[in-house]
Structures are given as structure tokens and as C-alpha cells.
Amino acid sequence: MIKRVLEIGERLLFPNNIYCLVCGAMIDESRPYSLCDKCVRQLHWITGGRQADGKLQRVCAKCGKALPETYRGALCYDCMHHKHAFEKGFSCLTYGLHERELMMNLKYNGRSYIAAKMGEMMFDRMKYELADFNPDGVKIDVVVPVPISRDRLRKRGYNQSELMARYFVRAWDRELGEAPQLETRALLRTKNTQMLRGLDPAERALAMRGAFAVKSTGTEILRDKNVLLIDDIYTTGSTSDACSKALLEAGAQRVYLLTLASGGNRKPGT
Ligand SMILES: [Zn+2]
Ligand SMILES: [Zn+2]
Secondary structure, eight states: OHHHHHHHHHHHHSSOBOTTTTTTBBBTTSGGGGGGHHHHHHSSSSSBBBBBBBBBBBTTTOOOOOOTTOOOOSSSSHOOOOOOOOEEEEEEEEOOOOHHHHHHHHHHSTTTTTTHHEEEEEEEHTTBTTTTTTTTOOOSSSSEOOOOOHHHHHHHSSOHHHHHHHHHHHHHHHHTTEEEEEESSSEEEEEEEOOOOEEEEEEHHHHHTTTTEEEETTTHHHTTEEEEEEEEEEESHHHHHHHHHHHHHHHOOOEEEEEEEEEOOOOOOO
16 A cells, blocks of 8 residues: 555656656657657667567677677677676667667656666566576576665765666566565675776776675575676676676675666777
């Protein structure tokens, strides 16, 4: 009951389905994820299967980035050259101009309610990859959002990955029931890493070393569990790897990764 009242309250406070979350155009309530038709067409969806145009899309078997049509390998360039600590990654969108707009709105314009739509989008992307749907699918016990530093939390007022994770679990509960536990306190950001942009993958990994830690009480929660780590964007995987390492060291069995958007497959420097 309280949950229901909260949901109605949220709807009144944040009028979803009035403006497109990417371009701001007026839309009606029936639009999926509060996106206008034009933006739905222009976003770069990752389905890991057949696309709207009928073409089969391939994704990197490790990190889940979409692979270019002409690309032959099973792994993207990054994954061929760097080992990752996580088991397998999944992503909803390939990062481009419109995706950038969406992420900026989510991150900086204080429009935290966008996270609700993104959480739903992430669940829709993930559900067919789950053991609940597919015998070869993954089993998830705990959902952990990538934490942000206390400083950044104070400035922004919210952690966008945590909000998305919350709505992801809510969508899971609504559609399948028995949603995994959302764990927001076990993993801590112990170092504020400001500028990763412009660093190469090795430099990023170095900058991220020791940036995350699991609280002593967290080991109880994580031991032998399959964890789904949730973040907004995947580029070289340095953040995901640093989090995964901390989770695995704390006793987690496997770490899967789900991100809203992932970077392209370009070689460094191109
Ligand atoms: Zn739009
Ligand atoms: Zn990859």
C-alpha cells in the first residue's frame, strides 16, 4: 500500500510521458520509456539478436558491446586485449549523440525520474538473458549499483546508477516476482576518481585501483552470490573491473554487468 502511494506520488511530482527524455518534444502517454518516435528510431539499441530492420546483431561475448556488421571476431577489440574481472556484460544502447543527451539529462539536469524509465529499459534488455526465461541464461541473486563518492553524491543529490538499479528491481518484481535483493551499502567508493577521460585503458585501470571496497558486513551478503552490477555507461571497463574485483574478493561467486549505454568498438587513438 505504502509502495503504491509512493508510486502515485512520484507520478505527480515527476510528470513522465509528457516530454521526450532525449529531445524534449511533447509526447503522449503511450510512448515506451517516454521517448518520441523519432528518438526511438535514432537511438542505437542493443538487442543481441534480431533488430527492428530484421538484421541480426552481434554483441561482444564478454562485455556485451554491439559489434560492427563487418567485424568477424566474437570479442571486441578491447576484450581481445584486456582481461576483465566480470563474467559477462549486457548493455541497452551504443553510445552516440542521442545517448549522450539522455545520459546528460539523467546525470546533470536533476531529472532523476528519468532513471525510472531507464531502469525499465534495462530490465527489458536483461530479462531474456535470465535463467527465468532461458535455460542457458544467468542467475542473479543480488543487484549492486556502482557507488559514487560522497562528494559527488552531496553535489548531485542522488546516484543515478542506484536509482536505475532500484527501478530495475521494481520492474523485475512486477513482471517476474521474486526479484533479487538490491544491495546499496556493501560496496563503497573509497577514492574519488575525477578525470578518466583522455586516459588510456592501462592508465584508467591504475587510477581505479583501490577505488572500491566492500564493507566487512558486505561479505556476509555477497558470499557465493551471483551479483549483477549496474552502471550507467561502459567504456573500457575499468570501473566495472575495479568493482568486480572488490566484489569477488569479498566472496561473490560471479559478477555480471548491466549498463545503460556502452562505448563503440574503436581501436584506441582512432
Ligand atoms: Zn525525442
Ligand atoms: Zn568486449
